[in-house]
Amino acid sequence: MIRKQSEEWFNRACNVIPGGIYGHVSPGASLPTNFPLYCHSAKGARFVDLDGNEWVDFMCGFGAVLHGYLNPRIEEAVAQQKTKGAIFNQPSTQMVELAELLVERVDFAQWAVFAKNGSDLTSWALRVAREKTGREYVIKARGAYHGVDSWCDPGLGGRISSDRSHILEFSWNNLDELNLLIREKLDQVAAIILTPYHHASFAQSELPDPDFWNEVRDLTHRHGIALILDDIRCGGRLHLGGSHRYFEFSPDLAIYSKALGNGYAISACVGSDEYRLPAADVFLTGSCWNDAVAMTAAIESLKISAADRVAESVLEKGKQFCFQLEALARSRQIPLQMTGIPSMPYPWIEGDENLYQIQALCKCCASQGLYFHPHHNWFISNAMSEVDVATTLQRAEVAFDQFAESL
Amino acid sequence: MSDPIPVERLKIWAAAQSIYRTMEFLFPDAPLKKIKPSLLATDGISFGACGLLFSDFAFLKALSGEFALPDLKRVLSHPVQSIECLKRLIRVKSLHGLCKGAKEIRALLAGSIEAILTYANLHPYSRALLSVDQHSTISIGVANTPVNLLIYFDTVGCWKLKQGSAKESATCSLEFKSDEVARLASWGQLDPWRAVADGSLIIGGQVPLVEKFGYISRIVQREVPQPRR
Numbered sequence: 116m117i118r119k120q121s122e123e124w125f126n127r128a129c130n131v132i133p134g135g136i137y138g139h140v141s142p143g144a145s146l147p148t149n150f151p152l153y154c155h156s157a158k159g160a161r162f163v164d165l166d167g168n169e170w171v172d173f174m175c176g177f178g179a180v181l182h183g184y185l186n187p188r189i190e191e192a193v194a195q196q197k198t199k200g201a202i203f204n205q206p207s208t209q210m211v212e213l214a215e216l217l218v219e220r221v222d223f224a225q226w227a228v229f230a231k232n233g234s235d236l237t238s239w240a241l242r243v244a245r246e247k248t249g250r251e252y253v254i255k256a257r258g259a260y261h262g263v264d265s266w267c268d269p270g271l272g273g274r275i276s277s278d279r280s281h282i283l284e285f286s287w288n289n290l291d292e293l294n295l296l297i298r299e300k301l302d303q304v305a306a307i308i309l310t311p312y313h314h315a316s317f318a319q320s321e322l323p324d325p326d327f328w329n330e331v332r333d334l335t336h337r338h339g340i341a342l343i344l345d346d347i348r349c350g351g352r353l354h355l356g357g358s359h360r361y362f363e364f365s366p367d368l369a370i371y372s373k374a375l376g377n378g379y380a381i382s383a384c385v386g387s388d389e390y391r392l393p394a395a396d397v398f399l400t401g402s403c404w405n406d407a408v409a410m411t412a413a414i415e416s417l418k419i420s421a422a423d424r425v426a427e428s429v430l431e432k433g434k435q436f437c438f439q440l441e442a443l444a445r446s447r448q449i450p451l452q453m454t455g456i457p458s459m460p461y462p463w464i465e466g467d468e469n470l471y472q473i474q475a476l477c478k479c480c481a482s483q484g485l486y487f488h489p490h491h492n493w494f495i496s497n498a499m500s501e502v503d504v505a506t507t508l509q510r511a512e513v514a515f516d517q518f519a520e521s522l
Numbered sequence: 523m524s525d526p527i528p529v530e531r532l533k534i535w536a537a538a539q540s541i542y543r544t545m546e547f548l549f550p551d552a553p554l555k556k557i558k559p560s561l562l563a564t565d566g567i568s569f570g571a572c573g574l575l576f577s578d579f580a581f582l583k584a585l586s587g588e589f590a591l592p593d594l595k596r597v598l599s600h601p602v603q604s605i606e607c608l609k610r611l612i613r614v615k616s617l618h619g620l621c622k623g624a625k626e627i628r629a630l631l632a633g634s635i636e637a638i639l640t641y642a643n644l645h646p647y648s649r650a651l652l653s654v655d656q657h658s659t660i661s662i663g664v665a666n667t668p669v670n671l672l673i674y675f676d677t678v679g680c681w682k683l684k685q686g687s688a689k690e691s692a693t694c695s696l697e698f699k700s701d702e703v704a705r706l707a708s709w710g711q712l713d714p715w716r717a718v719a720d721g722s723l724i725i726g727g728q729v730p731l732v733e734k735f736g737y738i739s740r741i742v743q744r745e746v747p748q749p750r751r
Binding site: 122125126129134135136141142143144147148152269271272274317469470471474490 | 647651690692693694713715716718719720721724725726727728729730732733734737
């Protein structure tokens with residue numbers, strides 16, 4: 116795969132940007148010398164890198180795109196809004212329309228607020244829970260990602276000891292440990308924040324045990340703790356009405372972002388009526404947060420999700436794809452398992468705890484133009500066509516052969 | 523582990539440990555125990571009971587390439603051991619100017635890693651970062667050379683370094699593409715992000731562990747003086 120342009124631009128970047136490319140898209144987080152460093156354009160379920168290589172995409176902008184890159188209906192709505200502007204002194208009516216749409220769509224929601232990034236609202240939601248309960252502690256699952264703020268970011272620098280002094284952790288599905296934490300900090304826990312299922316990086320995904328959500332909901336009710344659902348990554352991919360519907364429970368607050376705007380930066384927090392007043396008392400703002408263009412994209416994205424039954428569609432597409440990919444691997448004695456939910460599967464090779472094999476497999480796939488991430492759950496685009504899947508499987512066959520020969 | 527070392531003196535101890543480790547790899551057959559460093563209670567670092575003794579201040583100056591005198595009383599009372607120690611120290615310092623061949627590169631790398639391990643063991647935040655990784659190992663090598671080192675957590679609860687084994691059995695691995703890249707890394711002159719992206723530094727396995735050690739190495743780089751080249 117040619118990477119000349121990517122490398123030239125990366126070298127330029129290193130002179131003026133710390134680390135060249137930072138965060139979850141930094142080269143070191145994936146396949147540094149196999150994946151492109153920069154993208155040029157994207158459409159549907161494919162993208163073209165800076166050197167003109169076309170890739171079949173399984174990351175969807177790390178989940179930010181659900182209906183395919185450059186979805187025509189969303190782009191048309193966005194183009195129309197752009198003729199009027201994006202940021203004004205006061206919000207646009209799109210803000211009200213979007214809030215109404217979310218309140219109608221999400222069964223427990225009675226209000227909504229908006230920001231740009233998931234982190235903006237996970238951190239704010241904790242403060243709302245603290246305001247409501249008058250308590251300080253927050254419980255999260257070990258290894259779960261909730262954003263870039265110092266209480267939860269996976270980075271290592273810039274921390275002080277107090278950053279996490281009120282954050283407690285338990286292992287996903289370990290209700291005994293969760294119970295113990297609550298007992299140890301009796302009447303001091305403001306919130307439990309969790310993703311719908313455990314989709315940590317560098318580890319296979321874990322679904323909730325059958326009783327997990329019922330137990331968690333029961334515990335939070337009994338102890339007056341806010342249950343916050345971080346639905347940023349899963350939102351729109353499991354259930355039209357929010358991922359809590361897929362697992363049949365009801366949180367107090369839920370945060371959405373990523374797919375909400377289909378690539379336009381927007382996040383939303385919705386909540387039950389109990390949390391309306393505390394929410395009004397916790398300051399929330401950002402200069403560009405009332406962005407009418409991103410809100411227009413979100414409105415259109417939500418409409419498409421309902422009209423095209425997108426959550427069901429990507430679940431089914433993912434299921435078919437994962438089944439075929441696993442079968443292909445099995446036929447070559449590669450014990451590949453696509454873990455988690457099929458619309459956002461995480462690839463895992465049995466016995467490969469240190470990840471060398473999945474890294475090698477994904478490198479082989481990259482050489483065939485398949486963007487298979489070795490350390491992060493993938494995302495199935497609703498724009499993924501039968502042709503895309505057929506192309507992927509053909510290329511995967513070649514890549515799996517290469518991998519099997521290298522063993 | 524002995525008494526905790528005050529954080530402000532950790533850089534001195536890390537530098538001394540790094541130097542000694544380099545010596546061990548450079549002179550595998552020499553009786554080096556006689557010049558094993560020890561940190562004095564309140565001020566000073568002594569290379570063996572009879573080798574060179576520096577105050578903290580003088581040692582830091584010496585590391586930075588400035589003129590610094592060791593304790594003259596010690597030199598006068600043990601001239602032979604002092605000169606022997608000085609010769610070894612000069613040899614270690616020379617690696618920061620010219621370093622070639624597997625043995626020297628291995629020694630240089632081992633010295634750099636030892637400073638990182640000192641922080642991994644004794645620097646509170648660094649130790650906390652690695653508290654969940656105590657069953658892990660890290661392989662560090664140079665491509666197409668016999669240079670291969672392994673970091674592991676030993677039974678007494680310390681991160682340690684030894685000559686390594688196959689990288690595939692380690693929790694994670696770092697492989698420098700060439701001697702030159704390994705040298706630059708040891709001298710603290712490698713841009714790790716650029717090196718990873720252009721393939722000069724190949725990382726594999728559990729990358730979060732690589733990131734932790736990388737982060738600790740940058741703390742060391744910031745705090746521990748490097749000999750001037």
